[in-house]
Amino acid sequence: MRKPKIVVLGAGYGGLMTVTRLQKQVGVNEADIVLINKNDYHYETTWLHEASAGTLHHDRVRYNVTDVIDTNKVEFIKGTVLSINSEEKKVVLEKGEVEYDYLVVSLGAEPETFGIKGLKEHAFAIANINAARQLREHIEYQFATYNMEEEKKDERLTIVVGGAGFTGIEFLGELTNRVPELCREYDIDFGKVKLICVEAAPMVLPGFDPELVSYATAQLERKGVTFMIGTAIKEATENGIVVGKGEDEVEEIKAATVVWAAGVRGSSIIENSGFEAMRGRVKVQPDLRVPGHDNVFIIGDCSLIIDEKVNRPYPPTAQIAMQQGELCASNLVALIRDKGELGHFTFDNKGTVCSLGHDDAIGVAFGKKMTGGTASFMKKMVDNRALYMIGGPSLVLKKGKFNVL
């Protein structure tokens, strides 16, 4: 009897969780397991704001996929997925094709610019390792150039962050640590620097406890961040952004650096493969399979699951992706052994912590609200936990965060 072949696409939180669980639970004679990823490394998406600001080196934010998979049990293919042909049960890569019996799609997210003019061309996104280090170097180049010009262009020292959600706020927190360093490095007066957060929604960190949010905004404002809340970016240009002001008026904000952190969508490979999706996210069954595709699981940022309590989709987070990965693995085991019902996904919320720089944060965990050093400590533990879940104690020792105050 031919062994079934399980193919996992993407080595993010969901994909690696699935593969590391599968390699423990599945015998070599039971199934072939293949993991396909664009890079030979995994990166911590939730740490990219640090690499982008330049407060944590990007090599601290990634590790080799082969460090955490058992290469005796899992075949790793470094390749870029173009599309999935679910009729013929195969994955089309930039180079070649791979057939599957069971497929796990965990291809992560992409920036969503909602059609706002100029964002794709002129704004940076905190999207991956390549993007993060380019953004870091772009900002540094602006500071390095400032004193070279006869006529000083103060907009070189203006950084606009579009979006006051999780990524935007965490990135601003890192910038408040990084910018004073850059000022010293390039002989620049900190008073010349502008950090501006532009958010179309009427609030910062929607869904977060209001008391914690007002702590966060006060702390960031104290460190030099200006908030423009309820303000929509109409356009990004070569020179900065144009925002709406009142009914019909617009205002130009000159800025050499515009970072778009106000939205993500699921991978566009989802639509390219013909799956029915909303912004790249497929509403999956409770067992995480795609309706009508009994052999295809979608997990992580490309999946969409409704939080019944608020009747809204769960936001795409690492925590959910990892929990989905665990269930996905056990459901795959049930399928290949052809026994039992598949398990249903329920989200076990361990809490959420939003960093505000290296020594400050806000969060809720164990049903308790936290701020400052306590929350910052908790954030580092959350980060270390993700490493532990995927790579065990050795990965925590290698890549963990221990610079606790």
Next chain:
Amino acid sequence: MRKPKIVVLGAGYGGLMTVTRLQKQVGVNEADIVLINKNDYHYETTWLHEASAGTLHHDRVRYNVTDVIDTNKVEFIKGTVLSINSEEKKVVLEKGEVEYDYLVVSLGAEPETFGIKGLKEHAFAIANINAARQLREHIEYQFATYNMEEEKKDERLTIVVGGAGFTGIEFLGELTNRVPELCREYDIDFGKVKLICVEAAPMVLPGFDPELVSYATAQLERKGVTFMIGTAIKEATENGIVVGKGEDEVEEIKAATVVWAAGVRGSSIIENSGFEAMRGRVKVQPDLRVPGHDNVFIIGDCSLIIDEKVNRPYPPTAQIAMQQGELCASNLVALIRDKGELGHFTFDNKGTVCSLGHDDAIGVAFGKKMTGGTASFMKKMVDNRALYMIGGPSLVLKKGKFNVL
């Protein structure tokens, strides 16, 4: 009787040497001494190729002027000189004017582009701290951007150095150390990087011993540098350079980074002040004064002295500037005390060492030719000697180079 006022313009090698000697030799009642400099720091012009490549931090390449001057004896003014009015014996600054009885002009050099089209707009120069760190960041940004683009632009990884003189060769030497680091940092194949040295003259390092020159070119070629000797840059563009090829043909070389290291001239303030000069250099009398101006000394890169042995001007070097500064100080002392003849300048050649990176060099010192580790050691001693001459042992300890193999 009014004390005479000595004003020194520029805190480079010549200016600081003059001031530090004056403050030892002149009593507070004998003269007022004023030092004017654009920045509140001195930088080691001869180390800028390291800061530009990113192999030595620019803060290692500079120190505060007030660290080496005796502020009880010397008044330091941070100011930018616009011109000298020798009729009215005053210096015009961006903000205000300063009168003098005796003037020492040691304003250093500027890049000379010989009217080559586009160089000013599109090429970098290794000219000062601001320029060096901008160049460093520009190169890094190109490497950071390479992997972000769908269609890879290999010219991002091409660095053209115009000029195979001292600065060009030393900068290339640093690049051969730095580029492998950048490749690791940004996941780039070293094979994609091009380091090209374009030199219009038919030789590398003119004036240097041919045996040493062939050692240098062989070493740099081994580490990835391509030499295009006898090749003139016709134009620098947004995309790179255009070089002459044969009689009428031209060839385009695409490069995101073009560094012009093929010529310097004396400060343009010299001409703006009406002194007769060739490319900003004034042919001074043997006592270092300007013909017809008994109270104005010009030293360093703005001065021109003929080397009688070869009937050509001495090249502008730190070594000469410092020796001129010593003589300038003692001649000033003779003038204010109104006794004796002024001394005449003779250059005491201590030798020359050209670095080829952190552990390699070529040079001649004590009448001996040296290469490799020996020459590299000697280069560091030369660098430390300049610190010692100006700031004594404490400055050597603070800023010296001790990373000797």
